[in-house]
Amino acid sequence: MTIPPLILCAEDEPQLLRDICDELLAAGYRVAQAPDGTALLHQLATCTPDLVLCDIMMPGLDGFDVLARMRRDHPHLAHVPLVFLSALSMTDAIIRGKRAGADDYLTKPINFDLLLSTIEARLRQSTQARASITQAAGIGRHLLDRLSVGVVLFTPDGTLSSANAAADRILSDHDTPVARSLTEPVRRLGARALAGDEDSISLLLDDTTGCIAQLHACPPDPVAGTPAMVMVFLTGQTAQGLLSAQALHTLFDLTPTEARVARHLASGLRPDQIAQELGIAATTVAFHLRNAFAKTGTHRQADLVALMLSLPLRDKG
Numbered sequence: 001m002t003i004p005p006l007i008l009c010a011e012d013e014p015q016l017l018r019d020i021c022d023e024l025l026a027a028g029y030r031v032a033q034a035p036d037g038t039a040l041l042h043q044l045a046t047c048t049p050d051l052v053l054c055d056i057m058m059p060g061l062d063g064f065d066v067l068a069r070m071r072r073d074h075p076h077l078a079h080v081p082l083v084f085l086s087a088l089s090m091t092d093a094i095i096r097g098k099r100a101g102a103d104d105y106l107t108k109p110i111n112f113d114l115l116l117s118t119i120e121a122r123l124r125q126s127t128q129a130r131a132s133i134t135q136a137a138g139i140g141r142h143l144l145d146r147l148s149v150g151v152v153l154f155t156p157d158g159t160l161s162s163a164n165a166a167a168d169r170i171l172s173d174h175d176t177p178v179a180r181s182l183t184e185p186v187r188r189l190g191a192r193a194l195a196g197d198e199d200s201i202s203l204l205l206d207d208t209t210g211c212i213a214q215l216h217a218c219p220p221d222p223v224a225g226t227p228a229m230v231m232v233f234l235t236g237q238t239a240q241g242l243l244s245a246q247a248l249h250t251l252f253d254l255t256p257t258e259a260r261v262a263r264h265l266a267s268g269l270r271p272d273q274i275a276q277e278l279g280i281a282a283t284t285v286a287f288h289l290r291n292a293f294a295k296t297g298t299h300r301q302a303d304l305v306a307l308m309l310s311l312p313l314r315d316k317g
Contacts, residue, residue, distance in 0.1 A: 005123055006030040008049035010040035010066065011085065012058045016110070020053065023112045029119075037061030044074055051123055056086040056097070067101055075220045075227060081122040085110065150234030156190030158183055161229065170234050182213060186230050189217040193228040196220075202298065202306035212306045248308075252295045261288040265301060266308040 007029045011017040014035070021031045032047055034040040036058050043049075052070070056063035063084050070077060081103040097105050104118050150167030154160055163171060185201060192199045199217040216231045245259035254262065257278075264274045271289065275282045289301070298304045 004028050004030050005050035006032060006047065007051050007053060007119065008032045008034065008040065008043055008047065009053040010034040010037060010058065010063075011053075011055045012036050013055075016108075020110065020112075020115070023116065024119075027116055037063065037066040040066055041069055041073075044070065044077065048077065049080055050126070051119055052080060052082045053085055053119075054082060056084050063102075064096070071101055078221075079126055081126055083118060083122065150232075152232040152234065154182075154186045154190065154230040154232065156187070156194050156228050156230065158187045158190065167232075167234055182215075182232065185215055186232070189215050189230045190228070193217040193219050193230060200297070202303050214307065252292075254292060254295055255288075258288045258292045258295070261285055262292045262304060262308060265289070266305045 007024050009017065009020055009024070009031065010033075011020060012035055017033055017035065021033055024031045032043055032049065034043050037054070038060050040052070040054065041061070054063045054066055061069070063086070067082055070082070082101070083104040083106060084097045084102045085106050085108065086097075087108045103122055106115060106118060150164065150170050152160065152163045152167045152171065160171070181203065185203060189199055189201065196219045197217060198219060201215050203213045203215070212235055214233045216233075218226075218229045218231055220226060220228045245254075245256055245263065248254040248259040248262060249256075260278065261274055264277060265271070269277065271285045272282055275285045278285070289304075292304060293299060296304060296307055298307055
């Protein structure tokens with residue numbers, strides 16, 4: 001048996017709230033009601049509506065405040081349409097509502113036929129969007145499991161959320177040096193993600209594991225409905241090819257000489273050996289390494305090597 005959609009309605013005029021709820025119930029919807037914006041936000045702690053109807057002019061929190069807090073504090077409800085109800089019919093009010101992220105706008109007095117058709121259309125669009133996301137997620141999971149690169153998602157506090165097949169093989173024992181080496185940097189980047197900042201670091205993990213990692217802080221995305229997380233790519237040193245000089249130029253704007261120096265370093269040569277290989281002075285090698293550090297956002301030779309070996313993009317050309 002299909003459960004009818006749940007409509008959460010906030011309206012500070014008691015009679016109009018009753019009338020709207022009666023119309024929705026008669027149309028076959030489930031209904032939750034709130035007399036103001038604060039009550040609506042409290043309802044979100046205990047229910048997951050399929051659509052929200054919200055009056056704009058309410059005491060305390062107005063409709064714009066409700067929308068802002070809903071999108072900020074409940075990113076998992078990003079797919080839920082919000083329709084404003086208001087006696088304001090001026091163009092600037094409608095534009096403000098659209099810019100704030102409202103999905104639709106109905107003016108009072110309420111035309112209930114228009115209300116029901118608007119709800120039906122918005123629910124249909126939401127259902128189609130969620131179906132597309134679900135399909136894409138399934139395809140994405142299939143592709144992730146086909147990768148030889150380990151891909152791991154952590155919550156900001158460092159809890160492992162999911163891992164593809166390659167990562168499962170590396171992290172099969174969570175007490176390994178690999179897992180322990182990731183704990184502190186994952187939590188550090190998790191704090192950056194929660195603050196809305198993007199950041200990345202590369203780590204050369206314990207040599208005995210033959211594993212390197214690149215970590216990315218991923219802030220929450222209200223549009224996609226995804227929470228803050230840390231994404232980690234895990235790769236084995238022995239199986240990786242180096243990024244080509246062209247790829248290094250495209251990604252980081254490294255000059256040909258800077259790219260050659262970086263590639264030789266990642267191949268295992270020391271700076272003095274690189275100088276001999278390229279026929280240049282050791283001070284020139286140090287100069288090009290400093291430039292490579294600045295352009296790639298790394299600070300040590302080990303970080304630069306880890307970056308070149310851990311990027312998912314591979315080009316042996």
